[in-house]
Amino acid sequence: MTNFTSRQQDYLAAMGIDVWLPRESASAENIEQERQPAIAEIAPTESVAIAEAQPQVEPVSPDTDVSTLNWESLQTCVAECRRCDLHQSRTQTVFGVGNRHADWLIIGEAPGADEDRQGEPFVGRAGQLLNAMLQALDLSRQDVYIANILKCRPPQNRDPKADEVAHCSSYLQRQIQLIQPKVILALGRIAAQNLLQTNTTLGRLRGRLHHIEMTSAPVIVTYHPAYLLRSPLEKRKSWEDLLFAKSTLESMDS
Ligand code: SF4
Numbered sequence: 001m002t003n004f005t006s007r008q009q010d011y012l013a014a015m016g017i018d019v020w021l022p023r024e025s026a027s028a029e030n031i032e033q034e035r036q037p038a039i040a041e042i043a044p045t046e047s048v049a050i051a052e053a054q055p056q057v058e059p060v061s062p063d064t065d066v067s068t069l070n071w072e073s074l075q076t077c078v079a080e081c082r083r084c085d086l087h088q089s090r091t092q093t094v095f096g097v098g099n100r101h102a103d104w105l106i107i108g109e110a111p112g113a114d115e116d117r118q119g120e121p122f123v124g125r126a127g128q129l130l131n132a133m134l135q136a137l138d139l140s141r142q143d144v145y146i147a148n149i150l151k152c153r154p155p156q157n158r159d160p161k162a163d164e165v166a167h168c169s170s171y172l173q174r175q176i177q178l179i180q181p182k183v184i185l186a187l188g189r190i191a192a193q194n195l196l197q198t199n200t201t202l203g204r205l206r207g208r209l210h211h212i213e214m215t216s217a218p219v220i221v222t223y224h225p226a227y228l229l230r231s232p233l234e235k236r237k238s239w240e241d242l243l244f245a246k247s248t249l250e251s252m253d254s
Contacts, residue, residue: 005138012136012239066174071100074174078151083167086152091116096147096175103249104139105181105217106130107172108224109190110150112157121146122225129225130187137242145179147172149194165194173214181217183249185242188224195219206241209248220245 064077078093094111097120106122114124122130134140150160150168176184186192189202196210202221209218222241223234 008136008138066170067177069174071178074171074178078171081151081168081171084152084164086150086154086164089155090152092119093151094119094121094148094153095151096145097121098141098145099143100145100179102143102145102179103182104144104245105176105179105184106144106146106187107184107191107195108146108148108187110148110157110160111153112226113153115148116153121148125229126225129228133225133238133242136239137246145175145181147175149191159190160194169194176215176217181215182252183245184212184215184217184219185245186219186221188227191224192219192221196221206237207244218248220248 066074066077069077075095078095081087081093090111094115098106108121111121112124112126114127115121121127130146131141134144149172150164151171152168154160154164184195186195192202192205193199195212196205196219198205202223205221209220212219220241222245223231223238228235228238
């Protein structure tokens, strides 16, 4: 049986996943006392303020070959990007955030309203759930890198169009090359299908390792936190996916 620290138990509880505990450690009073700080930690009042500082934006050609750019030039290029129509409706680009040398790369779909406003991926309620999912793995946002398939918000949060993904994909590819993660976690159908270039359903993509061209890191697919908020019964499957990713990473290190 997996042994969870009390902190991991807190976050699993916040994810809505029950963890079996020995009777002596599972009194209602103890659980209630221990849950309070964890729930407070993922409350909307606390923002995880690790957004990468926006550099001074220098003019960059939209035709720039990004495959050799360093982090700063790449970020500048994205901030200036007008390759697709989404630049007209964005508040700002959402480049990505976290540890540029991370083992874990988390890839979502596209910025939503909160992300567009704040310039950081996975903020708002879905971001809080992602934080809880990471904490349950003993990870924080500072331990991983988080990015999206698209760097600009599609209006009304519609699905990304094929031409938008085509125009934007080189940025994520360069981020993957620069980070050199050990494992990639694709969150949701849109991220998974675009990353893996497939129309296969998310249900059939889960539970196995996938491989993509630009990296040797395996890709593991799970649900998007926004979907989990609407379908909490799927949180257990998501937890299985996270444990699968963790065991994959551990098997590489052993
Ligand atoms: S979505 Fe990507 S390609 Fe389109 S304008 Fe934004 S950064 Fe450029």
